[in-house]
Amino acid sequence: MRTVSEHLAEIISRLTPLDPVRPPLLEAAGTVLAEPVTAPVDLPPFDNSAMDGYAVRAADLETLPAVLPVMGDVPAGDLGRPVIEPGRAARIMTGAPLPSGADTVIPVEWTDGGARTVRIDRSAPAGNYIRRAGEDVRAGATVLPSGTRLGAAQLGMVAAVGCSHPPVRPRPRVVVLSTGDELRDPGDALEYGQIWDSNSFMLAAAVREAGGEPLRRSFLGDDPNLVREALKEELASADAIITTGGVSMGVYDVVKAAFSGGGEVDFHKVAMRPGKPQGFGLLDGRCPIFTLPGNPVSAYVSFQVFVRPALRYLQGLEPEGLPAVTARSESALTSPDGLEHYLRAELTFADGSYTVRPASAQGSHQMAALSEANGLIVVPPDVTEVPEGASVRVLKLPS
Numbered sequence: 001m002r003t004v005s006e007h008l009a010e011i012i013s014r015l016t017p018l019d020p021v022r023p024p025l026l027e028a029a030g031t032v033l034a035e036p037v038t039a040p041v042d043l044p045p046f047d048n049s050a051m052d053g054y055a056v057r058a059a060d061l062e063t064l065p066a067v068l069p070v071m072g073d074v075p076a077g078d079l080g081r082p083v084i085e086p087g088r089a090a091r092i093m094t095g096a097p098l099p100s101g102a103d104t105v106i107p108v109e110w111t112d113g114g115a116r117t118v119r120i121d122r123s124a125p126a127g128n129y130i131r132r133a134g135e136d137v138r139a140g141a142t143v144l145p146s147g148t149r150l151g152a153a154q155l156g157m158v159a160a161v162g163c164s165h166p167p168v169r170p171r172p173r174v175v176v177l178s179t180g181d182e183l184r185d186p187g188d189a190l191e192y193g194q195i196w197d198s199n200s201f202m203l204a205a206a207v208r209e210a211g212g213e214p215l216r217r218s219f220l221g222d223d224p225n226l227v228r229e230a231l232k233e234e235l236a237s238a239d240a241i242i243t244t245g246g247v248s249m250g251v252y253d254v255v256k257a258a259f260s261g262g263g264e265v266d267f268h269k270v271a272m273r274p275g276k277p278q279g280f281g282l283l284d285g286r287c288p289i290f291t292l293p294g295n296p297v298s299a300y301v302s303f304q305v306f307v308r309p310a311l312r313y314l315q316g317l318e319p320e321g322l323p324a325v326t327a328r329s330e331s332a333l334t335s336p337d338g339l340e341h342y343l344r345a346e347l348t349f350a351d352g353s354y355t356v357r358p359a360s361a362q363g364s365h366q367m368a369a370l371s372e373a374n375g376l377i378v379v380p381p382d383v384t385e386v387p388e389g390a391s392v393r394v395l396k397l398p399s
């Protein structure tokens with residue numbers, strides 16, 4: 001048996017991040033920068049008003065109230081490069097370029113709001129409500145480093161520096177496919193002995209949560225030739241493939257039968273519960289394939305422990321696992337000797353610290369407990385008993 005970290009290390013060592021592309025801005029949302037983004041110009045590009053009001057010279061407000069003739073309006077987007085002379089005002093809107101000659105902005109609330117002349121009741125020092133060129137970003141500065149995931153704010157930053165096609169690594173296209181003669185699609189009627197396929201939907205959603213583009217396929221039955229052929233066909237459209245089921249010790253273990261002896265996929269027992277039977281390889285020498293166990297909880301935990309870091313790596317990110325916190329266990333735990341144990345649990349944060357309560361149902365077929373959990377307690381292989389109140393490591397599940 002190999003350890004969890006040995007199996008993950010071997011997976012990562014065989015991956016190469018995807019080649020960068022330059023999609024249109026909105027398509028880049030959620031992807032990861034492959035190069036830094038820099039600002040070609042200062043932001044803001046010009047001195048401008050932070051308020052709707054009047055651009056004036058501070059020196060003209062020494063006696064109050066001051067009544068000044070209004071030379072005209074300066075709306076945002078004004079291209080006229082207006083100039084104001086001493087003793088005059090221009091009505092100015094938020095974001096409009098500061099007229100030369102003006103050195104301060106008086107908000108409309110401090111005035112009578114006049115259009116031809118304005119009465120100003122309050123003075124202000126030079127620089128009042130003026131946003132200076134470059135005070136957000138200096139021309140030439142790196143605004144986002146390589147490896148940044150483009151969330152909404154980051155995508156806004158890319159747009160704000162005028163970049164229309166940012167250099168990013170694409171979302172990994174991940175084919176997700178279940179195997180098993182017993183499977184039916186949700187919505188179809190079941191006969192005795194059949195179940196609805198939940199793994200492919202669950203893992204397609206997990207792929208999306210991890211930044212990939214899921215390509216869910218309909219399940220395949222227990223025919224190794226069919227499985228091999230179907231997966232070869234997927235190679236044209238996939239950056240990675242996930243299968244579930246058919247990898248343990250049964251005589252109908254179809255995925256194992258499809259690839260055993262072929263040298264492309266290696267099957268291993270990994271010292272963990274759930275998720276012991278694992279397979280990984282590169283199809284055609286390039287497309288990573290993860291053959292996960294069929295039990296739904298095993299498939300989910302295997303995804304979070306192995307596939308999620310791998311998908312991050314393909315996107316050019318560090319292959320880190322789920323975020324972990326230390327929590328006080330509300331109950332005593334027992335754990336199998338020699339296996340890293342991932343227990344489904346409810347994690348709570350109160351009064352500055354975490355507590356965790358393990359689910360009472362820990363079977364690898366028990367989806368109800370998984371779907372209620374927001375954390376996975378990780379008990380190391382050499383620990384078999386955890387007393388009530390002890391500190392444990394808990395992985396936070398994506399929500």
Ligand SMILES: Nc1nc2c(c(=O)[nH]1)N[C@H]1C(S)=C(S)[C@@H](COP(=O)(O)OP(=O)(O)OC[C@H]3O[C@@H](n4cnc5c(N)ncnc54)[C@H](O)[C@@H]3O)O[C@H]1N2
Pocket residue numbers: 178179180182183195196197198199200244245246247248249250253274275276277292293294295296298364365
């Ligand atoms: N003699 C042994 N038997 C088993 C061992 C073992 O070491 N020796 N390991 C057990 C462990 S641990 C796991 S995990 C499972 C893994 O089995 P497979 O990967 O071969 O998966 P299947 O047998 O195809 O299915 C297992 C279980 O999960 C249900 N399943 C499968 N696919 C789906 C799906 N898409 N949606 C919902 N449920 C699914 C399937 O009906 C089975 O109940 O092997 C143990 N056995």
Ligand code: MOO
Pocket residue numbers: 272273274275276277293295298299364
């Ligand atoms: O490893 Mo199996 O995944 O324990 O149910």
